Amino acid sequence: MLPEASRLVLDEVLWSRLIFAIGAVVTAATIALVLQGHFTWLGREPFDEG
Amino acid sequence: MKAEPFLAPGLAWALVVLFSVLWIALGVAWGRRGKGDADEYMLAGRNIGLALSTATLMASWVTGNTTLLAPEFGYKTGLWGMFSYALAGLGLILFAPLALRIKQLMPHGRTSGDFIRLRYGRFAWLVFMVITAIYTLGFLMTQAMGAGILLQSLSGFDYHVGMIVVIGVAMLYTLYGGMRAVIGTDFIQSVLIMVLLAIVAVLAFRQFPAPAVHARLINSHADHLNLLLPAGLLIAWNSALFSMGEVFHNNIWWSRVFASRRSVVMTSFVLGGLAWMSVPIVTGSIGLVALARGLEFPQVNMVFPVMAADLLGVGGAALVFVVVFASLTSTLDSLLASTADLVAEDIYFRLLRPQASDAQLKQAARVTVVGLAVVTLLLSWPRLDSLASVLFFTGALVASTVWPVACGLYWPHANRNAAIVAMVSGSVVGLLAYVWIAPYCAAVFSTAVSALVMVVGSVRWPERFQWSLLKEAP
Numbered sequence: 001m002l003p004e005a006s007r008l009v010l011d012e013v014l015w016s017r018l019i020f021a022i023g024a025v026v027t028a029a030t031i032a033l034v035l036q037g038h039f040t041w042l043g044r045e046p047f048d049e050g
Numbered sequence: 051m052k053a054e055p056f057l058a059p060g061l062a063w064a065l066v067v068l069f070s071v072l073w074i075a076l077g078v079a080w081g082r083r084g085k086g087d088a089d090e091y092m093l094a095g096r097n098i099g100l101a102l103s104t105a106t107l108m109a110s111w112v113t114g115n116t117t118l119l120a121p122e123f124g125y126k127t128g129l130w131g132m133f134s135y136a137l138a139g140l141g142l143i144l145f146a147p148l149a150l151r152i153k154q155l156m157p158h159g160r161t162s163g164d165f166i167r168l169r170y171g172r173f174a175w176l177v178f179m180v181i182t183a184i185y186t187l188g189f190l191m192t193q194a195m196g197a198g199i200l201l202q203s204l205s206g207f208d209y210h211v212g213m214i215v216v217i218g219v220a221m222l223y224t225l226y227g228g229m230r231a232v233i234g235t236d237f238i239q240s241v242l243i244m245v246l247l248a249i250v251a252v253l254a255f256r257q258f259p260a261p262a263v264h265a266r267l268i269n270s271h272a273d274h275l276n277l278l279l280p281a282g283l284l285i286a287w288n289s290a291l292f293s294m295g296e297v298f299h300n301n302i303w304w305s306r307v308f309a310s311r312r313s314v315v316m317t318s319f320v321l322g323g324l325a326w327m328s329v330p331i332v333t334g335s336i337g338l339v340a341l342a343r344g345l346e347f348p349q350v351n352m353v354f355p356v357m358a359a360d361l362l363g364v365g366g367a368a369l370v371f372v373v374v375f376a377s378l379t380s381t382l383d384s385l386l387a388s389t390a391d392l393v394a395e396d397i398y399f400r401l402l403r404p405q406a407s408d409a410q411l412k413q414a415a416r417v418t419v420v421g422l423a424v425v426t427l428l429l430s431w432p433r434l435d436s437l438a439s440v441l442f443f444t445g446a447l448v449a450s451t452v453w454p455v456a457c458g459l460y461w462p463h464a465n466r467n468a469a470i471v472a473m474v475s476g477s478v479v480g481l482l483a484y485v486w487i488a489p490y491c492a493a494v495f496s497t498a499v500s501a502l503v504m505v506v507g508s509v510r511w512p513e514r515f516q517w518s519l520l521k522e523a524p
Contacts, residue, residue, distance in 0.1 A: 013278075019487070023287025023494040029501060030294060030452060031144060037460025038147035046154035047517040049462070 062205030077223025077231030107322030114196025124337030128274025132334030141293030142323030295448030450476025468507020476500030
């Protein structure tokens with residue numbers, strides 16, 4: 001069993017990596033949203049209702 | 051290490067007077083050009099070309115924070131801090147496609163508030179305006195405090211005197227020259243910033259080469275070179291998402307879209323973002339040099355100016371003084387001008403006096419420039435120790451606007467109620483993350499929640515928006 005201090009450090013690292021992963025997913029999704037929107041409207045009439 | 055002024059007050063005052071007179075004279079002269087109507091004052095006649103557009107984007111995005119906070123990040127969190135700060139350039143680059151779409155959809159548009167009101171309705175506009183008001187005041191405060199801190203640390207000016215000088219100069223040329231003066235001075239300021247930063251970096255690394263910095267850091271602060279440093283991981287994506295929130299929602303960037311020619315708008319945002327990224331890399335690396343030398347600072351946001359002065363003597367202090375003075379004025383003028391546009395167009399014209407004439411609208415914008423400068427001075431009077439605490443607080447709010455803005459421009463089925471809930475819930479969760487977890491991750495949680503709400507709300511309850519509604523006449 002890990003000493004108390006080691007477990008705290010481990011928790012901090014895991015917690016940081018989780019936030020890092022969430023940030024990576026959200027950033028990637030945002031980039032995908034913008035690129036998909038851009039290419040969807042590229043070459044189309046901007047006010048196209050179809 | 052005790053912070054003492056490295057630049058003689060006489061030299062500092064000479065630089066202040068020189069550049070203040072230059073900015074104001076150029077601003078007044080450029081402001082006399084054009085037709086003199088509200089569109090000319092607020093959007094420089096909507097005819098800005100590629101060079102000016104790129105330069106104004108870069109200069110406006112190089113803030114006092116870029117020169118004061120990026121080194122603080124490098125110093126405190128190491129490589130990750132430096133690189134994650136540079137990721138903030140993504141905000142400008144990713145806004146490029148949106149800028150093109152905005153230019154196509156809103157040929158008569160003036161502000162980001164115009165878009166939210168027409169796309170999502172009055173209540174969404176109200177939520178959006180609250181978010182942008184808090185962010186803008188926070189941004190203005192960090193610039194004003196940065197001005198006071200810089201002039202004090204470099205030249206021994208009283209904190210309040212430095213602040214008054216920088217705000218006063220930016221206000222004067224913005225007041226008389228409007229957006230044309232802002233963009234023109236931004237061009238010169240961006241060239242100054244790039245050239246002087248290159249000089250500082252080259253001279254610094256000649257005195258203290260990179261291999262020596264690396265060797266010292268390996269021995270004394272190996273964790274700062276670790277790309278898996280927990281604190282570094284926390285801020286990695288936050289900068290990117292925070293910057294997207296800042297750029298996607300704020301009228302600084304929307305006003306540049308409306309002011310630029312359609313043919314250059316997308317390219318200028320990409321180039322402006324790339325040019326900007328070099329600045330935090332350079333200033334952040336100076337923070338690493340400071341760490342390698344084992345220096346300690348009573349105020350960590352003074353790492354860059356104190357280091358430059360320490361490494362390069364009077365010349366270094368003078369160079370940094372000019373760089374940060376240009377950074378601060380170029381950002382403050384943009385903030386004053388674009389926020390004045392927002393208040394004049396969205397509140398005075400669209401809400402209070404729809405019958406106002408063109409001349410009255412222009413006058414309202416000018417009065418607002420002065421009013422904002424005064425409010426900024428009052429709010430920034432008490433000095434805060436770290437600019438980061440003010441900055442990250444607003445990240446929780448602005449990041450919640452990323453998905454509502456992007457979806458509103460691309461998705462005809464984007465739901466207006468979902469946009470409102472996304473902005474409110476994203477802001478609340480972001481603020482909770484700011485308090486409970488760490489300031490560094492507020493933007494991550496804010497964006498995540500608002501994205502989820504926006505997608506679920508728009509897929510579950512799709513609307514049918516008519517894009518032609520965005521072509522509202524001025």
